[in-house]
Amino acid sequence: QSALTQPRSVSGSPGQSVTISCTGTSSDVGGYNYVSWYQQHPGKAPKLMIYDVSKRPSGVPDRFSGSKSGNTASLTISGLQAEDEADYYCCSYAGSYTFAVFGGGTKLTVL
Amino acid sequence: QVQLQESGPGLVKPSQTLSLTCTVSGGSISSGDYYWSWIRQPPGKGLEWIGYIYYSGSTYYNPSLKSRVTISVDTSKNQFSLKLSSVTAADTAVYYCAALRGEDWYFDYWGQGTLVTVSS
Numbered sequence: 001q002s003a004l005t006q007p008r009s010v011s012g013s014p015g016q017s018v019t020i021s022c023t024g025t026s027s028d029v030g031g032y033n034y035v036s037w038y039q040q041h042p043g044k045a046p047k048l049m050i051y052d053v054s055k056r057p058s059g060v061p062d063r064f065s066g067s068k069s070g071n072t073a074s075l076t077i078s079g080l081q082a083e084d085e086a087d088y089y090c091c092s093y094a095g096s097y098t099f100a101v102f103g104g105g106t107k108l109t110v111l
Numbered sequence: 112q113v114q115l116q117e118s119g120p121g122l123v124k125p126s127q128t129l130s131l132t133c134t135v136s137g138g139s140i141s142s143g144d145y146y147w148s149w150i151r152q153p154p155g156k157g158l159e160w161i162g163y164i165y166y167s168g169s170t171y172y173n174p175s176l177k178s179r180v181t182i183s184v185d186t187s188k189n190q191f192s193l194k195l196s197s198v199t200a201a202d203t204a205v206y207y208c209a210a211l212r213g214e215d216w217y218f219d220y221w222g223q224g225t226l227v228t229v230s231s
Contacts, residue, residue, distance in 0.1 A: 034217070038218070099163075100160045
């Protein structure tokens with residue numbers, strides 16, 4: 001069982017927006033602004049999409065955005081494209097004993 | 112642009128020790144910018160952080176694996192390594208090495224991953 005809870009799957013049509021949630025506790029997501037999101041296509045390594053809750057690395061389209069409210073972080077993908085179909089994982093700093101915890105992953109299907 | 116590449120045996124027998132090495136290119140492992148990490152992903156499952164090593168040699172291990180994990184660094188070769196002892200089938204996974212940005216706690220760069228199967 002993963003430390004952070006994500007929906008197993010979400011779906012949307014091209015051009016639509018989808019939001020993936022990532023729920024933790026006050027000891028991880030709620031306690032620090034160190035939430036990151038990773039995109040993983042089948043057979044590939046994860047790729048950083050969002051860090052520090054809402055910052056985008058260079059090269060990541062601005063269709064990807066992140067936010068946080070309380071113990072829940074969210075990744076929103078607007079203007080869905082076929083290439084966005086992938087698994088998405090959230091990760092949060094969780095203090096100096098556990099350090100980093102991942103969510104169980106969400107499979108995004110573009111219909 | 113930092114690049115990472117895992118290497119090591121793809122098959123390990125139960126009860127033996129899994130050993131992997133990650134070679135870093137495009138940057139110095141001694142730069143102090145990153146915590147050099149190992150992450151694994153069992154087939155069809157999610158990501159699990161194993162631990163990290165800093166260039167100075169300081170380490171941190173996931174409490175759930177701590178008794179079996181050793182991570183070491185060789186700055187002269189720009190490499191860091193993972194050893195996982197007493198493996199079982201549950202340790203079968205794709206193992207990734209990654210560069211963890213310690214200031215903001217995110218995994219900036221990842222290796223391509225290597226599948227390690229535990230089987231007799």
